[in-house]
Amino acid sequence: MIHGNDMHFETYLFYLRELMRFPTLFTRPDQIESAMERCRDCLTRHLRGYRVYRDRQDNLIACPEDIDPQKDLIYLSAHLDTVDADASEWDPPFSPFSLYEDDHQMVGRGVSDCKAGVAFELFLAHLAGTGQIALSNLVFTITFKEEGAGIKTARQIGKDLGHALPVSRKDTFFIVLENNITVSTPPVLSFYTAERGNFVIRVSDTIDRLKIILSGLKQWNPVSIRPDAGVFGPETTVFTQKGGHVCSVPRKKNLLTRVIEQSGSTDFLLAGDESGFGVVPSTIKKGRTQSPVVHHLVLSNRSFDTVEAVKAQLDGIPYREVKDFSISQGMNFDAAFSTHPLYRFLQDDRRNGLDIRHTHNIGASDATIVTRCMPPEFLHRFYPIVMGPGTRSQRTATPPRLTHGKNETFDKKSGKAGVEFLVSVLMEMGGIHPSGHNQADTGKGGQPSG
DSSP, X not given: OOTTOHHHHHHHHHHHXXXXXXXXXXXXXXXXXXXXXXXXXXXXXXXXXXEEXXXXXXXXXXXXXXXXXXXOEEEEEEEOOBOOOOXXXXXXXXXXXXXEEOSSEEESTTTTTTHHHHHHHHHHHHHXXXXXXXXXXXXXXXESOOSSSSOOTHHHHHHHXXXXXXXXXXXXXXXXXXXXXXXXXXXXXXXXXXXXXXEEEEEEEEHHHHHHHHHHOTTOEEEEEEESSOOOOXXXXXXXXXXXXXXXXXGGGOHHHHHHHXXXXXXXXXXXXXXXXXXXXXXXXXXXXXXXXXEEEEEEXXXXXXXXXXXXXXXXXXXXXXXXXXXXXXXXXXXXXXXSHHHHHHHHOOOTTOEEEEEEESSOOHHXXXXXXXXXXXXXXXXXXXXXXXXXXXTXXXXXXXXXXXXXXXXXXXXXXXXXXXXXXXXXXXXXXXOSOOOSOBOGGXXXXX
């Protein structure tokens, strides 16, 4: 029905192109709102028998009005917001907020993280609305804000589980459609049931004191720094690095670490943006002052440390939580999922030209947020799984393609294999079924009519 069908993949790409028309910076809720309403229109138009609504944190939810609690229940989730981008860092012909596309790729901010995942949800809704598949116990969620500082709106989804949102008396699956595909031959789709935590703090002091603090926090990676005073003049030194997502740049390879370590008491530094704590800065400025200046340094700990372990590391250090520690600890469902029949299906599946691997997420996603906020009485039959069709960073490509940096790219060949694989997984789970009829609301070749 779907596997190997180029026309179906063109329908998927149609929705991805549509989403790329909307910049959706996490710092601009007005932008996200416009795109969210476009998604709401699509889900409302195509999902008959569904209640489509916005929850208290503005997430978009499409839930079947007729849920069978005696059967497995599947949630799909993807976030619509993106990090920002500096257009001057992108390599021509690429630009962050103007989609570049050719036969092999699509390039633009958010194309893989995580609009590729949102597009998959819209694609499935389209197939259902045009009679090409039928849906069963499948819930669609699109998260308003996952990136950067501030409230993570997936909190509301977690809190609503078992109350405003259904859970199954059997198993409930929460599939987060992140950018999980590595471009290689063959492409690799990694799925995760464990994620490292994402603790973020701010410490404020002079450079000499910050150097001492940094040297004692070996698991913490600097992501931004700003001075209270200082004017950059002609003597300013500018350092550059590739940048990108902090989870893919170890502390030792992060140039900001070395610049801080080698700075003197009267140097002042500016790099990165506190609100974008998931990004290693690509530009670092260093100037000189007459006397020591207080700096505000943001540090990130991406590990499986517990809240208690992190607080022990920080004992005696004045700090502020940039991200709430209550939702910062990672998750690990590996042991529980390893005995599930779905795990065996994922491990054994080598169709669609993909290599499937089970590993852990070096970053963090809405899967962790939901499991940290949901009622604990449902956790024993709840399975968060992170696997999506978007492309991971290609740091060694020429030019580099960085998810939270320059030239963010969706690779079409591997993306097509990923979309087909995800469809096969949902069919195995019983969330989608073949449908024996087509309806008339498609254009030529089954393409969306509008």
